[in-house]
Amino acid sequence: MTKGVPSVSVTYARNGSSTKSNELGMRPMQERAYEKRGEQYLLIKSPPASGKSRALMFVALDKLANQGLKQAIIVVPEKSIGSSFHDEPLSKFGFWADWTVEPNWNLCNAPGSEGGKVNAVKTFLDSDDKVLVCTHATFRFAVDKFGVEAFDDRLIAVDEFHHVSANPDNKLGAHLAALITRNKVHVVAMTGSYFRGDAEPVLMPHDEARFETVTYTYYEQLNGYKYLKQLDIGYFFYSGPYADDILKVLDPVEKTIIHIPSVNSRESTRDKHREVEHIIDELGDWQGSDPATGFQLVKIADGRVLRIADLVDDDPSKRDRVSAALKDPAQKDNRDHVDIIIALGMAKEGFDWVWCEHALTVGYRASLTEIVQIIGRATRDAPGKTLARFTNLIAEPDASEEAVTEAVNDTLKAIAASLLMEQVLAPRFNFSPKKPDSGPVEGFDYGVGGYDPDQCNIGFNEDSGQFQIEIKGLAEPKSKEAERDLSGGPERGHRRLRAEQADYRARALRRGTRTRGADPGPHG
Template sequence: MNTIKKPMNVVDVTYARTKASVNTDALGMREMQQRVFARRDAQHLLVKAPPASGKSRALMFVALDKLYNQGRKKVIVAVPERSIGGSFSSTKLTSNGFFADWEIKEERNLCDPGSSQGKVGAFIDFLDSSDATLVCTHATLRFAFEKLAPEAFNGTVLAIDEFHHVSADTEANRLGALLREVMNGSDVHIVAMTGSYFRGDSVPVLSAEDEARFTPVTFNYYDQLNGYEHLRSLGIGHHFYQGRYTDAIGEVLHLDRKTIVHIPNVNSGESTKDKIEEVGFIIDAIGHVESTDPDTGIISIRHKDTGAILRVADLVDDTDQKKRADTLHYLSRVASKEREGVDIIIALGMAKEGFDWPFAEHALTVGYRASLTEVIQIIGRVTRDSPGKEHAQFTNLIAEPDATQGEVKVSVNNMLKAITASLLMEQVLAQNFTFKTKNTGDDDVNPPGVIKIKGFKEPSSERVKQIVETDLNDLKATILQDDTFAKAAAGSVDPETTNKVLIPKIIRERYPDLDENQVEELRQQVVVDSVIKNGEVREVGDKRFIKMSEKFVNIDDININLIDSVNPFQRAFEVISKSVTPSVLRIIQDTITATRVEVTEEEALALFPKIQNWAKVAGRRPNVRSEDSTEKRYAEVLLFLQRKKQEHQAAQRAMEMVGEDT
C-alpha cells in the first residue's frame, strides 16, 4: 500500500533578485566571470561556481587572454560527455565589448559521433596544426594522454570542465594520474571548472599538495541565486512512500511545472528492474498518449485532468539509438530555447550536469543519491534564471523503511543521509557570514554579514583561512557523509560529543597537516557556521534573535559554549519525525538505537567530567536501562571505562608475571 503523510520541504530559501549576478560589465562579463578574469594570470586556476553561473564563457575570456597576451599557443577544452560540448561552440564576444571572439572550427569539435581511435588521431593532428582551439571529451583526452609525452602539452592551456569527474570512478582516476604527470612534465596552464563544491565525494580530486598549486576562485550559490532577475525562491524537499514508487509518483508530479523526472538506477532498491515499464507508469500518471513525433521522439500526452497537451521527452528508452539522438538534438536545439518545446523530461543517468533547459522548474528524483555531487548537479538543472520562473523545486521521493522487509537498516540509513544532504544544501544556499571574536567593550553594531561571538577563535593561519574561504562546504560534506556522524546527527549522541569529539576527529583525518590549535579553529568555524545557518532568525525591533535548542537567543549574546550545546544537524531527525507516520518513526528510532555509535576513548574522556557532575547531582550512578537517552549514554560510557580499566589491570598483571618468570 502506498502512503505519503504530507509534502515536507527541508529547505525554503527566498532571494532578493538583485540582478547582480546576471548584469554584465563593459567587457560583457558577469560578476562571476569578472572574478575569474581577475585571476587570469594564474598557471593553474580552479573555478568552483554553480551551474548557470557562466563558467564556459569565463573560460573563453581567460583562454583568449592567454592566447593573445600570455604567449600560449593552443587551448584544449575537455568535457565529460559529448552533449556538453555545445557549451563551448563558437561565441561572438566582441559584440559585447571583449577584444576577441571564441572560435571552434567544425573539424576541431571532437564531441560529434565517431570512434575514440579516430578522435585521438584528430587530437594529435591538432597539436601539430596551426589551429588554436579544440573541444573534446574527457575520454578522448585520457586516450590522447596515453599516446603522448607530457612535454607535448608545452605551450597549451588545458581546460577541464566538470572537474569533479577526475575522481568520480576508476577510469576518471586514471585521468587524474595522467593529469598530474602532465602538470609535472610540462609548462601546461590548467583551468579546472566544477559546478559542484564536493571534490569527488569520497576520493579527493587532487592531493593536498597538488591542490595547493591551484589558485581557487569560488562563486557560491547564494551569490548566484540572490543576484538573479527572475527566480525568487528555491525549495528542497522529501516525500516518503511505501510500496512501489510508480504508485506514489502521481502525488508529487506537478503537471503545471516544467519537470525533469530522474528514475532510479536499475540496481537500486527503488527500481522495479524494468525501466521501460516505469516510464509507462509515469506516462499513465500524466494522462493519455495522443501521438509520438517521428522526427523528434517527443510524446504528446493529454493531461488526465485538464485535457491540455503535454510534450514529454523519454531519455530512458535506449533501444533505438537514432531516436534517442533525435530527441537529444531537439532538446538542445529547440527545447532549450523555446519554452513550449517540452514540458516533462524522463531520464535515467542523463539530463544532469551540463544539461541546459533553462525553463525547468521541478527536479523530481526517485531514490536516495549517495553522491552529493550528483544531488547538486540535479538541483542545478532547475536553478537557471528564466523569464516567468519564480520558484524552483527539488523533490526526492524516498522509500519508507518497512519492518517486514530485511533491508530496514539500509533504508533508515538512506533516509538519514538524504535528509542530511538536504541540510548541507541549505548551508550551501544560505547567505555567508563572517564570524569574529566578541571582546569586552565591543559595541553591538556589527557590519552587514558579520556576527561576533564570545569565546570564538578566529583563524590564525593562512592555511585555516584558505580552508574556510574555499573548502568549508566540502568539509561539511565529508562530515555529513561519515557513517558515524550520520547516526550522531539523528540524536544518538549528545551535541557536545558530536561537536567536540566526532567533528575534530573527521577534521584531523581530512587535514592531517593541521596542528591541534588549527583543528580547534576550524572545528569552531564548522559548528558556528552550521548552527547559525540552520537556525531560525527573527527580528524584533532593532534586535535579532536566533532559535537554538528550542529557544530564541539574542544574537548579540551568543557564545561558543552555547553553540557547542547544539547539534548543528539535529534537524535531520526533526524533519523525518514530521514527515512519516508514528509507526514508521518507531521503526527508525529502534533501528538507530540498535546501531547507535559505539563508545570511543575520545568520547569517554570528554564525557567523564560531565558524568561525575551528573552523579553528584543525582546522588547515584547513571542506569543503562534508563528511558532518558543522556543517562543511558553516560551509563554506557562508564561500562566502557570499567572494561578498559579491567583490561589495563589484566595487562599489568600479565607483565608482572612475565617479570617474575624472567
Template sequence: MPDIVHVTYAQTGQSATTDPLGMREMQQKVYQARDAQYLLLKAPPASGKSRALMFVALDKLMNQGIRKVIVAVPERSIGGAFAATPLKADGFYADWSPNPLYNLCTPGMDGSTSKVQAFKNFLNSGEQILICTHATLRFAFEELDESAFDTILLAIDEFHHVSADGDSRLGELLRSIMAKSSAHIVAMTGSYFRGDSVPVLLPEDEDRFTKVTYNYYQQLNGYRYLKSLGIGYHFYQGKYTSAILEVLDTNKKTILHIPNVNSGESTKKKHEEVDTILDAVGEVVSVDPDSGIIHLKRHTDGKVLKVADLVNDTSRDREKVVAYLRGISSADELDLIIALGMAKEGFDWPYCEHALTVGYRGSLTEIIQIIGRATRDSANKTHAQFTNLIAQPDAADDLVRVSVNNMLKAITASLLMEQVLAPNFKFKTRLSDDDRTEPGEIKVRGLKEPSTQRVQNIVESDLNDLKARILQDDTMLKTIPGTVDPEVINKVLIPKIIQARYPQLTEEEVEEVRQYVVLDSVVKNNLMVDIQELKKAIQKDESIQKAIQGGVPESQINKDLVPKVVQALYPDLEQDDLRKFSELAVAEDNPAYSGSESGDTRFIRMAGQFVNIDDLHIDLIDRVNPFQKAYEILSKSVTTKVLKVIQDSIEATRIQMTLEEALLLWPKIQDFVKTFRREPGLHASDPLEVRMAQALIYLKEQKRKAQYGQG
C-alpha cells in the same frame, strides 16, 4: 510534505548584469585571476562557467604565450556549452571561434580511434581550440608524451570527475601533466565534493591552484526572475510508480530522474517504468518522427503535453531527442523530461521549474547538479523546486539498513544545501563588550581565528565541501537520533574527520578549522531574527500605516497587526517567540536587551532558546548539536513506528553483544514486558533496562538476518 529547506532571494539582478567586457559578476572574478597557471573555479550551475573559461582562454592565447586550448567535458551533450560564441558583440576583444572539425563532441564523430587521431591531428595543426570528452583526453594521453601539452591550456569541466585515487586515470593524467609539462590548467566544477572518501586532488597538488569561489547564494540572490527555491522529500511505500502522481505536477516544467537500475527503488525494468509513468499522466497521442518528442494527452483536462524520453537508449532515437532539446527557445516547446543518467551535469533547460528525483543519490555532487537543472533564471518562473521521492524504511525489509542510511543521507544532504544556499558570514573574535560588529559579521567570544594561510584557505574556499564530508560520514549519521552528546560530536568526532581530510594540519590548525565548521553550521542551521529588520518591515507595512492614519490605538496595533508582520518575515516562530519578538520590535530600548547603541540586534535560536548574538561564545556553540535540525526533520517527516525502525537500525550497528548474553536476557525481557506492559527502553535510567533493550534490538536483528539468509 512541506519543504525541508525554503529560501527566498532578493532578485537584485547583480549576478546576471554584465560589465563593459560582457562579463557577469562571477566571470569578472575569474578573469581577475587569469594569469594563474593553475586555476580552480567553484561556481554553481548556470553561473556562466563555460563563458568564464572562454574569456580566460582567449587572454592566454593572445597575451600569455599559450598556443592551444583543449576543453574536456564528461559527456558529449555538455560540449555544446563551448560552441562558437560572439563575445565581441558584448564588448570583449575577441570571439570564441572553435573550428567545428575539432569539436569532437558533435554527432557523426564516432569511435574512440578516430577521435584520438583527430586529437593528435589537432596538436600538429594550426588550429587553437579543441573540444572533447574526458574519455577522449584519456585515450589520447596514452599515446602521447607529457611534453605534447607544453604551452597548452587544458580546461577540465565538471572537475569532480577527477580523483586522487591511484586508479583514476583522469586524476593520474592531471598529476602527470602538472609534473612533466608547462601546461596551464583551468578546472571548473559546481561542487568539488565527489560523494566518496577520495579527494579530488592530493593536498600538495591542490595547494598549487589559485581558487575562485562563487557561491550559490551570490548566484541566486542576483537573479532577475527566480525568487525562491524549495527542497523537499516525499516518502513512499511499495513501488514508486504508484506514488509518482503524488509529487509529479505536470503543470510545472519538470525533469524526472527515475532510479538507477541497480538501486533498491528500481523495478529493474526501466522502459516499463517510463510507460507506467506516461500511462498514469495521460494517453500517448503521437511521437514526432523528426524530434522523437512524445505528445501525451493528459487524463485530467485533455491538454497535450510534450515529453522527452531520455531513458530510451536507442542511439538514433536519443540523438533526435537531444538535438531537439538543444534547440528549445521557448517554454511551450517542452513540458516534461524523463531521464535516468542524462540531463544532469551541464544540461541547460532554463524553463525547468521542478527537478523530481526518485531514490537517493549517493553523491552530493549529483544532487547539487540535479538541483541546478531547475535553478536557471527564466521569465516563466519565480520558484524552483527539488523533490526527492524516497522509499520509507520497513522493519520487515531485508534492506532496512540501506533504506535507513539513504533516508539519513537524504536529510543531511538537504541540510548541506541549506548551508550552501545561505549567505556567508564573516566570523571574528569578540574582544570586549564594546567591540562593534560590521555588516555581515558575527563576533564570537573565544573563537580562534585562522593562524595560517592554509587554515584561511580552508575557511574561505573549502568549508562547504568539508561539511559535506562530515554530514555524510557513517559515524556522524548515527548521531542524528540525538543519542550522542553534542560536545562529543563537536569536539571528538568532527576533529577526526578534519584530520583525516587534511592530514598535514597541526593539532592547533585542526581546532581552528573545527571551530569554524561548527560555528558556521550552527548559525546557518538555526533561525536568526533581526530586530532592526522587523522594525523596518513594521514601518513599511501598509495595514499598519492605514491603522495609524485611521487613529487606531497604538496598543491595539501592537497586539493585532505587529505579530502578523513578524510572522510573515519569520513563519517558523512559535507563539511565545512570536509574542516576544513582536514586543521587542516596538520597544524603545532597542537595538538589544541591553539597550546599548553598539549592541547587535540579531537573535539566534539554539537548543530551544533564543540567544542575542552579542552573547555568543564558542563554548556555548560547542554545546549545540549540529544535527538537531536533522532530528527535528526526521521526527516530523515519519511516523513513530518508522522512527523506531530507524533508531533500532542505528542501535543495532552500535551494540556490542554476544548471542549467549542476549539469550540469557530474553526471559528477563519477557518478564519486563509482562510487568510493565511495554518493551524496555534504550534511554531508561536503569542500566539493566537499557541492556535488555539492547538485547531485544540485537535479537531482532539476528532474526531478520536469519530470515533473509544473511547469517
C-alpha cells in the same frame, strides 16, 4: 500515499545583480574569473547556471591572444556537455573577440570510435587551430598515448572538476598531477561542487595550493537573479510502485526533469522502459511521437498536449534524435519546446534547460555532489520562473521487509543531504580579530548604530551575502590554508568536511557496522 519529511525552503532578494553584464559582456562571476586570467592554475568554484562555460571562454581567449599559449583544450565529462562550448559572438556584447570552435574540433559531436577521436587530438596538436573540445575519456586516452609533454604550452580546461580525484586509480587525476608537476601547461578547473561523495580529495594539498581560487556562492547567484526568488528542497515517502504515486508530487504544469532510479536500486522495477511507459500512462493519453524531435505527445486531463523527451530509451537512433532536439540552439528561448524530460543517467551535470522548474528524482542518491548537480538543473533564471523545486521521492520503509534497516538509513542519508544543502545555500562568513585599529569594511552594513570601534561588530553585504564578524582575541592564522578557511571558510573547510562525514556515516550505517561510540570517520 506520499508523506513529506523535513524540507528546506530558501527565499532570495531577486535584486538582479548576478544577471547584469559589464561593458565587456561579463556577469559578476565571469568578471571575477577574468580578473584572475593571468594565473597559471585557476580553480573556479561556482554553482550550476552561473556561467562557468562563458567565463572559461573569456579567460581562454586572453591566454591564447596575450599569454603565449598555443592552444586551448576543453575537457568535459560527457558528450552532451560539449554543446556548452559552441560558438559564441562575445564581441556582440562588448568583448574584443568571439569564441569559435571549428566543427571538426568539437569531438563531442564527432562520430566514430574512441581510438579515432584520440588520433584526432594528435592531429589538432600538430595544427594551427586554437580550440578543441573533447570528453574526459578522450583526453585520458590521448595523454596515455602521446604523453604529458605533447600538451606543453597549452591551456587544459577541465569542466566538472569534481570528477578528478587524488586517488592514484583516478586516471584523470593522475594525468593532471603529472601535468602540474611538469609545469608547462595552464589549467583552468571548473566545478559547482568541490567535493566528492567518496570522501577522496579532489587534489593533493601540494597541488591544490598552486591554484588561485575564484569562488561564487549559491547565495550570490540566486540572490542576484532577476526572476527566480525561491528554492524548495523536499523529500517524500511513497509505497507501492512509484509511478502510481508520482502525480502526487509531479505537477504537469511545471517544466520538469524526472530522474528515474538506477536499475540496481531498491526503488527500481528492473524494467526502466516499462517505468517510463507507466509515468506516461499516469500523465494522460499517448498521442504518438513528434517525427521531427522524437518527443512523446501526451494529452492530459485539461486538454493540453505535453511534449515529453524520453532519454531512457536505449535505441541510439531514437535517443540521439531526442538529445539533438533538446540541444537545438534555435529552441533555446522557446519555453514550449518541451514540457517534461525523463532521464536515468543523463540530464544531470552541465545539462542546460533554463525553463526547468522542478527536478524530480526517484530513489535516494548516495552522493551529495550528484544532488547538487541535479538541483542545478532547476536553478537557472528565466522569465516568469519565480519558484524552483527539487523533490526526492523515496520508498517508504516497511517493517515487514528484511531491508527495513537499509531503507531507514538511506532515508536518513537523504535528509542529511538536505541539511547539508542548506549549508551550501547559506551566506559566507568571514572572521577577523578585533584590534585597536580595526574599522568598518567598505560595502558592509553594521546596523542602525553603524560601526562601533569599542565593540566587536558584525557587518553584512547583501549583494555578496557575506558576513564580516570581528572576534576579540581571535588568533591570526599561521598558514595560507588557515587564512582561506577563515575567509569564506565554508567553501573549503567545513562544507567539504560535513559532506565527507555524512557520506562516511551513511556508508557505515548501510553496512550496519556503526554503533554508539564508534569511530565517526577519518575527520571525526
